[in-house]
Amino acid sequence: MLVRIVRMHFTETGAAEFLAIFNSNKESIRNFEGCLGLELLRDPRDPLTYATISHWKDEASLENYRKSELFASVWTNVKTLFSARAEAFSLQSFIQVQ
Secondary structure, X not given: OEEEEEEEEEOHHXXXXXXXXXXHHHHHHHOOOOEEEEEEEEOOOOXXXXXXXXXXXXXXXXXXXXXXXXXXXXXXXXHHHEEEEEEEEEEEOOOOOO
């Protein structure tokens, strides 16, 4: 399993718009082939900073999403709302303790 983390810093007006975009697309992203889970987190010290954590079956599934029309339409709108460059990286699930 591959975990994708994207940390985003928004302007004040951008944060509200981002939440609207996220809420209108979260089900489509979650139901994209190979997506095993999606979560939105907010920084408790900075309410304009959010992170998405998505779980993918494998790297190919994530790449298919990143090349999709869904990603292009969401990312095109979201990236204009940033107050700083987003940070994104992928990690492979290694040890899970439940």
